[in-house]
Amino acid sequence: MHRVGLIAFLALLTCGNLAPAVDVVEVDFRNEDGEAQTIQGRLLVEAADGGVLIETRDGRFWSITPDQLVKRKPTDASFQRLTSEQLGQRLLPEAKTRLPDQQFEVVKTKHYVICTSAGRKYAEWCGELLERLFRAFLLHWKQKKVELSEPAHPLPIVILANRQQFAQYATADEGPSAAESQGYYSIKSNRVVLFDLTATSQSAPAKSTAEINRKIAASPFNVATVVHEATHQIAFNSGMHTRMADNPLWVTEGMAMYFETPDLRSRSGWRTIGKPNRVRSNQLKDAIRKKRRSSELFTSILSEDKPFLDAKNAADSYAEAWALTYFVIKTRREQYSKYIKRLQEKKRLFWDKPEDRLREFEECFEAQAADIEKEYLRYMRRFTR
Numbered sequence: 001m002h003r004v005g006l007i008a009f010l011a012l013l014t015c016g017n018l019a020p021a022v023d024v025v026e027v028d029f030r031n032e033d034g035e036a037q038t039i040q041g042r043l044l045v046e047a048a049d050g051g052v053l054i055e056t057r058d059g060r061f062w063s064i065t066p067d068q069l070v071k072r073k074p075t076d077a078s079f080q081r082l083t084s085e086q087l088g089q090r091l092l093p094e095a096k097t098r099l100p101d102q103q104f105e106v107v108k109t110k111h112y113v114i115c116t117s118a119g120r121k122y123a124e125w126c127g128e129l130l131e132r133l134f135r136a137f138l139l140h141w142k143q144k145k146v147e148l149s150e151p152a153h154p155l156p157i158v159i160l161a162n163r164q165q166f167a168q169y170a171t172a173d174e175g176p177s178a179a180e181s182q183g184y185y186s187i188k189s190n191r192v193v194l195f196d197l198t199a200t201s202q203s204a205p206a207k208s209t210a211e212i213n214r215k216i217a218a219s220p221f222n223v224a225t226v227v228h229e230a231t232h233q234i235a236f237n238s239g240m241h242t243r244m245a246d247n248p249l250w251v252t253e254g255m256a257m258y259f260e261t262p263d264l265r266s267r268s269g270w271r272t273i274g275k276p277n278r279v280r281s282n283q284l285k286d287a288i289r290k291k292r293r294s295s296e297l298f299t300s301i302l303s304e305d306k307p308f309l310d311a312k313n314a315a316d317s318y319a320e321a322w323a324l325t326y327f328v329i330k331t332r333r334e335q336y337s338k339y340i341k342r343l344q345e346k347k348r349l350f351w352d353k354p355e356d357r358l359r360e361f362e363e364c365f366e367a368q369a370a371d372i373e374k375e376y377l378r379y380m381r382r383f384t385r
C-alpha cells in the first residue's frame, strides 16, 4: 500500500444496532481561486498534516489541503443527506451558474433527481432507463453473492440539451478535457453529467416518447453512454467501489462496459446484462490483428491506470478491460467476487503501488498474470478470430 501523506482515519462510533450518528463539522477555507468559503459536512478523512476530506449533504467531496484550511469547528448537527426535493433545489442554481441563459427543470424518479435543459420527455425517458439499470445492477450482484447496499440517498443527474451546452457545463465543472467526452461521472461531485446525444444545435426537445424512440434507434451509443456513466454512479454509491480509494480502472471501466451493451430489439434500447460488447470486442480483434496487443500492455493494465489515460493506448486498454471483465465474470466468477471484496476494503486516499496491485490480483485469482492471460486469450478467440 502506497501512502500519500500521513493519513489517520476517523473511526465511526457505533452503538448497538443503531445507525451511527455522524457529526457535522464546519470548515472555513480558501478555495482554488483564493476566495473564502465555508462548508458544513461530515469528516471522511483527516490527514496527519491537517488536510481533510469532507462530504457535504449533496454528496460532494471536498479535499482541503492544510494551506487552504482556515478554521474547522464541530457543530451539534448530525449528518444527513439531502432529500430528493432538497437535492433538486441544489442542482438548479448549480446548473444556472454554469449556463445562465438556459432554462432548467427537475424531474424526480424513485432513486434519481434529474436536473435538465433537454426537456421533460427526454429526462423521463432517461429516468426510466436509469431505474431499470438501478434494479438490474443490484439484483445482478446479489445473485453473484457480492454484498452491496441500495443507496439510501437520491442520485444526482444533469442532462443538457445538446453538445454545446454540455461542453460549456463540463468545462466549468471538470475542465476542458471533460468537454470532449460523451458524458461523465464525477467521483468528486457524485453527479452524472450527460447530454441528449440525439439532438443537434437547432433541434427542439422531443415532445413525445415515440419521437424519442425514433431518435434512440438511430443513435444506439446514446443508450450505451447513459448506462455506462450511470453504472459508475451506482457502483460508487452501493459499496461496490469506494470513492477516492484505489480502484483499478480496468475494474471500474470493465464493469461499466459489461453493463453498457445496448439491446436495440428492446423498446428502451437496453434490457440485458453481460451480452458481448461488439464495439469493444472488434477493437480487441483489431489490436490483435494489427499486432498492437502485447502481454506488456496486459500486465500494465492490471498494475496501473496509465494505459487508459494516454491517447495511444486508451481505446485498446478499454477493449482489453471489457474483455478481461467479461472473461472473469463468465469463467472465474468466485475469484472475481473475491477480488472485488478485496478492493472494497481499500481506504480512501491511499493509492497502491503497481506491484502491490498486481500481487493482489494474482492472489485473488490464484494464478500468475501470464497464465491468466493465456487462458483469457484462448477464451476470447470466439470474438477475435
Ligand SMILES: [Zn+2]
Pocket: 228, 232, 252, 253, 256
Ligand atoms: Zn467509464
